[in-house]
Amino acid sequence: MRIVSIMNQKGGCGKTTTAINLAACLADRGLTVLVVDMDPQAHATLGLSAQQDGAIGCTVHELLLAPADLATKAIRVRNNLDLVASGDELLPLETELATVSDGEERLHECILRTIRTYDFIVVDCPPSFGALTLASLRACDTILIPLEIGFFSLNGVGGFLRAIQRHRPAWLSEKRIRAVATMFDRQTSFAREVHEEVKKFFGEALYSSVIHRNVRLKEATSYGKPVIDYDRKARGSEDYSALAAEVIRDLLPEHAGKALSEQMDVDFKRSAGHGIHGA
Numbered sequence: 127m128r129i130v131s132i133m134n135q136k137g138g139c140g141k142t143t144t145a146i147n148l149a150a151c152l153a154d155r156g157l158t159v160l161v162v163d164m165d166p167q168a169h170a171t172l173g174l175s176a177q178q179d180g181a182i183g184c185t186v187h188e189l190l191l192a193p194a195d196l197a198t199k200a201i202r203v204r205n206n207l208d209l210v211a212s213g214d215e216l217l218p219l220e221t222e223l224a225t226v227s228d229g230e231e232r233l234h235e236c237i238l239r240t241i242r243t244y245d246f247i248v249v250d251c252p253p254s255f256g257a258l259t260l261a262s263l264r265a266c267d268t269i270l271i272p273l274e275i276g277f278f279s280l281n282g283v284g285g286f287l288r289a290i291q292r293h294r295p296a297w298l299s300e301k302r303i304r305a306v307a308t309m310f311d312r313q314t315s316f317a318r319e320v321h322e323e324v325k326k327f328f329g330e331a332l333y334s335s336v337i338h339r340n341v342r343l344k345e346a347t348s349y350g351k352p353v354i355d356y357d358r359k360a361r362g363s364e365d366y367s368a369l370a371a372e373v374i375r376d377l378l379p380e381h382a383g384k385a386l387s388e389q390m391d392v393d394f395k396r397s398a399g400h401g402i403h404g405a
Contacts, residue, residue, distance in 0.1 A: 127243050127244055127245065127246070127247065128245070128246050128247070128267060128268060128377045128378060129237065129246075129247045129249065129265055129266040129267050129268065130246060130247070130248050130249065130266060130267075130268045130269075130270050130373075130377070131249040131251055131262040131263060131265065131266035131268070131269055131270070132144055132145045132148075132248065132249065132250055132251060132270045132271075132272065133251040133259060133262065133263070133269060133270075133271065133286075134253065134271050134272055134273070134282070134283060134286060135253055135254055135255050135259075135282065135285070135286045135289075136253060136274070136278065136279075136282040136283070136286075137253040138274065139253075139272050139273060139274040139279075139282075139308060139309075140272045140274060140308035140309055140337060141250065141251070141253065141272050142165065142169040142170050142173060142250050143173075143272075143308070143337075143343055143347065144270070144272045144306065144308065144337070144366075144369075145161060145170050145248055145249075145250035146161070146170055146173045146174060146250075146347070146352055147343070147346075147352050147353050147354070147362065147366040148248065148270075148366055148369055148370055148373065149161045149207060149246070149248045149352075150204065150207060150352030150353075150354055150355065150366075151352070151354060151363075151366045151367045151369070151370035152245070152246055152248075152370045152373070152374070153204060153205065153206035153207035154206075154354055154367070154370075155370060155371070155374065156206065157206065157245035157246060157374070157378075157381060158206050158242075158243075158244045158245050158246075159206060159207050159208070159244060159245065159246045159247075159248060160196060160197070160200060160207075160208045160209070160210065160244045160246070160247045160248070161174065161203075161207070161208070161209045161210070161247075161248050161249075161250065162186060162196065162209075162210045162233070162247060162248070162249045162250070163186060163209065163210065163211055163212035163250050164186060164212065164216075164233070164249055164250060164251050164252060164258050164259075164261070164262050165212055165216075165250055165251065165252040165253075165258075166212060166213075166214055166216040166217040166220070166252060166258075167212075167214075167252070168211065168212040168213050168214070168216075169250075170209070170212070170250040171209065171211040171212050171213070172347075172350065173347045173350060173352075174203045174207075174209050174350060174351075174352070175203070175349075175350025175351065184199040184211075185199075185210070185211050185212055185213045185215065185216070186199075186210050186211065186212050186216065187212070187213060187215045187216045187219055189210065189232075189233075189236050190216075190219060190223065190232045190233065190236075190261070191219070193232055193235035193236045193239060194236060194239055195236070195239045195240050195241055195242075196210055196236050196237065196239075196240045196247075197240050197241065197242040197244075204352070204355065208244075216258070219258075220256050220257045220258050221257075223257035223258065223261065224256065224257040229257050229260075229261065230257065230260045230261050230264045231261075231264060232261055233249070233261040233262060233264065233265040234261070234264050234265040236265075237265055245378060245381065246377075246378075249262045249265065249266060255286065255289050255290075260293070260294065263290065263294065263297055263301070264294075264297060266301065267300075267301060267302065268301060268302040268303075268304060268377060269301050269302070269303050269304065270304050270305070270306065271283055271286075271303070271304070271305040271306075272305075272306055272308045272337075273305055273306065273307055273308060273324055274308055274309045275307050275308070275309060275310045275311070275317045275320045275321050275324065276309070276320065277320070279320060279324060280323060280324065280327055283305075283327075284327075287303075302377075303331050304331050304332075304333060304373075304376070305324070305328045305331055305332045305333065306332070306333045306335065306336075306337060306369060307321055307324055307332070307333075307336045307337065308337040309337065309338075309339050310336045310337060310338050310339065311338070311339050312338065321336070333369060333372050333373070333376075334372065335365060335368040335369040335371075335372050336365065337362070337365045337366065337369070338361050338362070338365055340353075340360060340361045340362035340365070342356065342357045342360035342361070342362050342363070343360075343362040345357075346360075346362070352366075353366065354366070354367065
């Protein structure tokens with residue numbers, strides 16, 4: 127099981143979009159995935175339509191108050207994909223977690239108590255460096271940083287990594303750090319220049335997959351769906367599918383062959399279904 131915390135203290139960098147769509151694309155490849163929404167804004171919960179459906183009986187807030195098996199409080203949002211939802215009650219809890227001795231351990235404790243073994247747990251973190259982000263950092267083995275390809279990209283992430291280094295240097299040394307370029311506009315020379323600087327900064331830690339600007343991604347979120355369930359042929363679907371394949375090869379290489387086989391089987395069945403329908 128790999129635990130990936132998607133974090134960046136800069137808002138608007140595609141963090142939640144990446145959490146939702148990477149998780150869905152991993153699940154689409156036959157892997158079991160749990161999304162944990164640690165952001166009080168609950169955008170991942172909204173983006174997976176759980177809140178609109180009124181299906182939430184328990185949120186991550188309750189689990190952080192009394193650590194328990196995550197799977198027992200998760201809701202199924204699509205095949206192979208579960209969600210531990212968030213809500214605005216999480217906001218005051220951040221202050222409480224900062225004042226108790228084991229606050230940063232709470233999410234880690236929940237994962238240790240989780241009997242079901244997911245292939246991936248994907249944690250969507252708030253755009254801040256507080257107790258919820260620190261708890262997510264403690265719990266994960268991989269930090270994935272989405273980087274909007276813009277002027278402030280590297281400045282913001284540099285400050286974020288320095289803050290972790292100052293506050294929890296031992297944790298940082300234990301984690302894999304990965305990054306993915308988001309909101310990329312290949313048509314502008316500025317975006318290409320910034321992307322080259324990002325490559326120099328992260329080196330091999332930067333995934334080669336790039337998430338381009340794509341209106342379908344925003345539309346899918348507004349409908350409470352991952353983009354592959356909204357428009358599988360959209361550029362956003364292709365980009366996140368490529369990222370999922372790269373993440374599997376990097377973090378779960380023993381599953382890469384199985385995931386490819388599952389994806390081919392899904393694609394074949396879908397194509398066959400279209401063919402029958404068309405006939």
